[in-house]
Amino acid sequence: MRICIFGAGAIGGLMAAKLALKGDAEVTVIARGPHLAAMQAKGLRVQSEGQEIVATPRCVATAEEAGPQDYVVVTLKAHSLPGAAAQMQPLLGPETAIVSAVNGVPWWYFHGIGGAHAGRIVESVDPGGAVSKLLPPSRAIGCIVYPAAEVIEPGVIEHTYGDRFSLGEPDGSRSPRAQKLSEALIAAGFKAPVRPRIRDELWVKLWGNMAFNPISALTTATLDVLINDDEQRAVARAMMLEGQRVAEALGVRFAIDVDKRIAGAAEVGAHKTSMLQDLERGRPMEVEALLGAVVELADLVGEPAPTSRTVLALVRARARAAGCL
Template structure:
């Protein structure tokens, strides 16, 4: 199995390190700058469960150097994907699968989704259709990321918690390609269940991100503070209920209720959401992939989402003022 992680930051680096350490897959990581230089010089250092190991990896700076792969794992943020999709083309052979480990609603969401919207393009994450043209949806395997990790210094991955990557084909079948990927991830020490209804899990994760991320960017509060404050929690809950109505119109079924989802988020504690971290560091925020897309899909299915619209307008303004949108 030839597997490439495109944009090997924290999550991609974690996956690459464990797969490479197992040795069953030929793993290549594509990175840049000091992170790439450190991996080329010393390998990839993984700190996990109180232990530190150094894993030799093939680290390159371009897709041309990597060549065609069996699997390309994409762990970029959604707004980076239109630009990156063109760079990824040398990785794609006739049967290459693109593993979409990206937060939010993916560009392939309506591919093989039976119903009136099958094949619909999601503008918020696929502007002008550029992503679906370069990365055809039939290549896509869904992947929901649950681990948390960071890059404290170049060439080093610090894994803080979680070990599950849930997988799913857009049509819900268990294909040979997804079975092989699941087996490789499990052999490397991850949980990698294959789910027939991957979109249900996409929404459960998005359910929290669509609300807590923009609210924290507006208030600069950590997750525990957002949930403990009646006002902020009330806004988040209203947004989540609006999002739930949109998802249910698209055939999604939620295994838990909104209050249980909020309680689960509260257990994470004093966590800075990714959107708040991006704001503080002056980086582009995932506004459209996490909230803009919900408003877009609400229009598609005819659901009113006034709280989401209000927060979206505010967080976009906050992002523009900070140069992050």
């Protein structure tokens, strides 16, 4: 089994290291700059729970060097995908699966879903269908990422918590390709269930991201401060309820209620959301994948979503002012 991690930062590196140590898969990492140089020179180091592991996956700079793969695990930020799709082409053989380990609404969202919206393009993440043309949704396997990790220096990843990567085919089938990947991840030490309704799980994660991320970028509050502040929490809750109405109109079922989801986020503590981290570091923020796409879907189903629309306008302005769009 040939598995390539495309965009091997913290999450991709964590996955690559454990898969490579297991030894049953031929693991290739595509990275760049000092991170790539460090991995090539000293291996890929992962620090977790007071221990360090060192793995030596194949580390290269380009897809051409890697060649065709059985699985390509994409761990980029969503806004990078339109530009990266062309670079990924040498990785794709006739049967290559693309594992979408990307936050937010994915480009394949309406593939295999049936009904009135089947095959629809989500413009916020797939402008003009550019991603779908190069990465056909039929190749996609959904992947919901739960671990938290950070590249603390080139070639070194600190794994903070979490060990689950939920997988799911867009059409809900339990395909052999999804099952084989699940088995490989489980053998590497992860939890990797194959879900028949992957969009349900996608929305539970997106539920928090669509609200906490942009609010934190506007207020610079860490998650604990945001949730314990009555006014910020009320805005987040209103956005989440709007998101729930959008998702349910598209057939999603929520296994928990909004207050339980907020309580779960509160347990994370003094955490800076990814959007706030990107703002502070002057990097592009995932505004469209995490919130712009939700508002686009709200238009599709006729949901007013006034709070989400207001916060979207403000966080877009914030990102433009900071040069982070």
